[in-house]
Amino acid sequence: MFNPDLKKMLNNVNSRYSLVVGTAKRAREIxxxxxxxxxxxxxxxxxxxxxxxxxxxxxxxxxxxxxxK
Structure with a gap:
């Protein structure tokens, strides 16, 4: 199972919420x-x-x- 570093994934987004929503959106697209x-x-x-x-x-x-900001 792939277990990425959460800190690296959060570098380009504002919050964990944005990361979760973006991940779910991409998963639905796939x-x-x-x-x-x-x-x-x-x-x-x-x-x-x-x-x-x-x-x-x-x-x-x-x-x-x-x-x-």
Whole structure:
């Protein structure tokens, strides 16, 4: 199981909440893409989303009103 360093993942987001919401959003996108393509996933979508965020393939964007100063 992939267990990334939470501090590194939080470098580019304002809060843990933003990280969780962004991860869930990406996981749903991965699931929807798999359904459209009739693909069978070998890994859980949340795990795939976390790996993409960790690798920098997916960036969580926050509204300007909640970004860190």
């Amino acid at each position: 699931r929807d893409e798999a359904i459209e393509n009739n693909a069978i996933l070998d890994e859980k979508t949340v795990s795939t989303a976390i790996e993409e965020i960790w690798d920098g393939k997916y960036v969580i964007e926050e509204p300007d009103s909640i970004k860190s």
